[in-house]
Amino acid sequence: MSQAAEAGHAVSDEKGFDFGKASSGKVAMWIFLLSDAMSFGGLLLAYAILRSGSHDWPDPSKRLGIPFTAGMTFVLICSSVTMVLGLAAAQEKDKKKAVFWLCLTILGGLLFLTGQVKEYTGLIHEGAGITVDNMWATFFIPTSFHGLHVFTGVTYLSIITIQTARGKYTDGPNASANNIEVAGLFWHFVDLVWILVFTFIYLI
Amino acid sequence: MAGHSKKEYVVVFFVLTLLTGLEVGLKYMNLSRTALIGGLIALALAKATAVALFFMHLKSETRTLKLVVGIPLLFPALYAIVLISESIYRSGFTLMATAH
Numbered sequence: 001m002s003q004a005a006e007a008g009h010a011v012s013d014e015k016g017f018d019f020g021k022a023s024s025g026k027v028a029m030w031i032f033l034l035s036d037a038m039s040f041g042g043l044l045l046a047y048a049i050l051r052s053g054s055h056d057w058p059d060p061s062k063r064l065g066i067p068f069t070a071g072m073t074f075v076l077i078c079s080s081v082t083m084v085l086g087l088a089a090a091q092e093k094d095k096k097k098a099v100f101w102l103c104l105t106i107l108g109g110l111l112f113l114t115g116q117v118k119e120y121t122g123l124i125h126e127g128a129g130i131t132v133d134n135m136w137a138t139f140f141i142p143t144s145f146h147g148l149h150v151f152t153g154v155t156y157l158s159i160i161t162i163q164t165a166r167g168k169y170t171d172g173p174n175a176s177a178n179n180i181e182v183a184g185l186f187w188h189f190v191d192l193v194w195i196l197v198f199t200f201i202y203l204i
Numbered sequence: 205m206a207g208h209s210k211k212e213y214v215v216v217f218f219v220l221t222l223l224t225g226l227e228v229g230l231k232y233m234n235l236s237r238t239a240l241i242g243g244l245i246a247l248a249l250a251k252a253t254a255v256a257l258f259f260m261h262l263k264s265e266t267r268t269l270k271l272v273v274g275i276p277l278l279f280p281a282l283y284a285i286v287l288i289s290e291s292i293y294r295s296g297f298t299l300m301a302t303a304h
Binding site: 017018019020022027030031034037038041044045048049052053054055061066067070073074077078080081083084085088181184185188189191192195196198199200203204 | 208210213214216217220221224225227228230231240241244245247248251252255256259260261265266267268269272273276277280283284287288291292294295
């Protein structure tokens, strides 16, 4: 496959900003993810400041299910590896395999969302809620914001998977898996953020 | 593209799983509060970096893209260190000191 076909429109100029083979879509996604990281950073920082200034912050492991959430973390890690394997299959022009791995990735996202609904329902039944205290506020806001990202990712990947099944990224001499890679960036970022949320909100 | 091997993806997957297990194990060991926080943050940053470098292919991007992604993240990190230190100092080190 030619580099140009793989890269789409390469973003480079002669003035020293060398993005190599990275497509404009990829660079744009990275910039978006940076801004998204700032949003998560703000929420996590608000939590950190409230908690480090509090004298009676409860131990999260007394209120939250650590083993269950560790399982949810594992599901997201699995869906990240299926995502890259789907991309690799599409880059090798193997449409069937690409669709298979992408479907598993979506399934991982749905499983995570189901887990989160189950977790929230249980907690709310026990009297938890956003306005109950600072601990619950700084638990529900970042985790639901992250859940919204997982939902967005599932929607995004569903569209990409349908396009993949139709051969958009594998059939023909000019087909490029670039759009799958860009969607993958979003998906891995959601996994990356969860790694930090799991540590800061659940474990510490 | 031949740049990213499937074997590498699977190795990173196992490393991430192993580190997640280690994190949960650390939580249930009787470590001091400071050691627990330090260990957990180090493990989380290692995992996040692995996802960015290998799954998001940052390691094979140009230096320019690496810097475009990396440098802006230093500012919220610095902001966090200053604000959390201040908050801990003013509250009398409760986060680091309280057992539970």
